[in-house]
Amino acid sequence: MADAVPVLVVTTGEPAGIGPELTLQLALAERLPGRVVAVGDPHLLEERAERLGLDVSLVVLEPGKPVPKARSGVLPVWPVALRAPSRPGELAVANAAYVLETLDVAVEACRTQQAAAMITAPLHKGVILDAGHAGFRGHTEYLRDACGVDEVVMMLATDSALHAGQPGWRGGTALRVALATTHLPLREVADAITAPSLERILRIMQADLRRWFGVATPRIAVCGLNPHAGEGGHLGREEIEVIEPCLERLRGEGFLLDGPLPADTLFTPRHLREADAVLAMYHDQGLPVLKYAGFGRAANITLGLPFVRTSVDHGTALDLAGRGLADPGSLRVAVALAAEMAGRASVAS
Numbered sequence: 001m002a003d004a005v006p007v008l009v010v011t012t013g014e015p016a017g018i019g020p021e022l023t024l025q026l027a028l029a030e031r032l033p034g035r036v037v038a039v040g041d042p043h044l045l046e047e048r049a050e051r052l053g054l055d056v057s058l059v060v061l062e063p064g065k066p067v068p069k070a071r072s073g074v075l076p077v078w079p080v081a082l083r084a085p086s087r088p089g090e091l092a093v094a095n096a097a098y099v100l101e102t103l104d105v106a107v108e109a110c111r112t113q114q115a116a117a118m119i120t121a122p123l124h125k126g127v128i129l130d131a132g133h134a135g136f137r138g139h140t141e142y143l144r145d146a147c148g149v150d151e152v153v154m155m156l157a158t159d160s161a162l163h164a165g166q167p168g169w170r171g172g173t174a175l176r177v178a179l180a181t182t183h184l185p186l187r188e189v190a191d192a193i194t195a196p197s198l199e200r201i202l203r204i205m206q207a208d209l210r211r212w213f214g215v216a217t218p219r220i221a222v223c224g225l226n227p228h229a230g231e232g233g234h235l236g237r238e239e240i241e242v243i244e245p246c247l248e249r250l251r252g253e254g255f256l257l258d259g260p261l262p263a264d265t266l267f268t269p270r271h272l273r274e275a276d277a278v279l280a281m282y283h284d285q286g287l288p289v290l291k292y293a294g295f296g297r298a299a300n301i302t303l304g305l306p307f308v309r310t311s312v313d314h315g316t317a318l319d320l321a322g323r324g325l326a327d328p329g330s331l332r333v334a335v336a337l338a339a340e341m342a343g344r345a346s347v348a349s
């Protein structure tokens, strides 16, 4: 059984972005839902704290040392060394290896159950690709590969739909949106939507909405790919040939699935009211709606991993880095959600 006060490991993300300062701000909270430990370069964190006048003391932990109880103004750190000096807003290719190492440290901690969950501050995909990590797509795909699983699902939820027992959309801004494809050029999206992958994704959604969000039999509303869900085959045939047969097969097993619906119909009150979650076919079909509804108060959850991972709903915001202007709301939400999920995992184990 996991510890009642979970260890929550926060990767501090791209060093030139807002991740380090958001993590420091997190440490100033009066109450945290677990024993938070950051992974990053202590000198970088000290420099950002000083720059922004954040009164946070770092406690650099040696490997194997227990993570102390949370105290406002104190941030335990598992140290990883920057590869090159980092200035706010200025990406350095050499530090891509640093960012990936912080992820590896967190993954290892979760796999060995030193930590109950990982929460990621934003990284910059472009600089990691520029550094030569050609297949890199994002945290979601990196964690899938690091854990050796075939499929994971990126789902974002706004704060009012984050907690177990809360319904999906019931008016207002509560929304859960998962993606059938993630970080792909639009040109490659249609080919990536296959019946086997959709089936894996819907099975993961059903299982994890039940496990983490307490929805006994989730009702999932599925978007079509093409305008007007293909207009009966005149505007694309993926709905007829791939999506609908997959949904029909799973309905036969008792899945509650609506669709494929045109996305501009699905994202209206009448359809959202019925759904515990939405499955969008691609990144910019689903995420703009979610971010319009709740940017800064939403979290990103990777479903289908062997451990809990949540993240922020925003990127590295290089334009704000080092200026103290970034909103820490989403990181707080992501940490609270990770703690709650870790609690459910420990009850289930």
Ligand SMILES: NC(=O)c1ccc[n+]([C@@H]2O[C@H](COP(=O)([O-])OP(=O)(O)OC[C@H]3O[C@@H](n4cnc5c(N)ncnc54)[C@H](O)[C@@H]3O)[C@@H](O)[C@H]2O)c1
Residues within 6 Å of the ligand: 018, 120, 121, 122, 123, 124, 125, 126, 139, 311, 312, 313, 314, 315, 316, 317, 318, 319, 320, 325, 326, 327, 328
């Ligand atoms: N979780 C992640 O690791 C994650 C998520 C999204 C984007 N990214 C990456 O971040 C990089 C930059 O992406 P982008 O420019 O498209 O998105 P972005 O979220 O970094 O910035 C978009 C806009 O939102 C603002 N913003 C972002 N976070 C904010 C915050 N906490 N408070 C106030 N304003 C905030 C920015 O200033 C900017 O105006 C890209 O490399 C992208 O891939 C990473």
Ligand SMILES: N[C@H](C(=O)O)[C@H](O)COP(=O)(O)O
Residues within 6 Å of the ligand: 137, 138, 139, 140, 141, 154, 283, 287, 300, 311, 312, 313, 314, 315
């Ligand atoms: N697609 C996410 C978003 O727009 O918020 C983001 O890029 C983060 O993805 P990863 O968690 O896979 O890095």
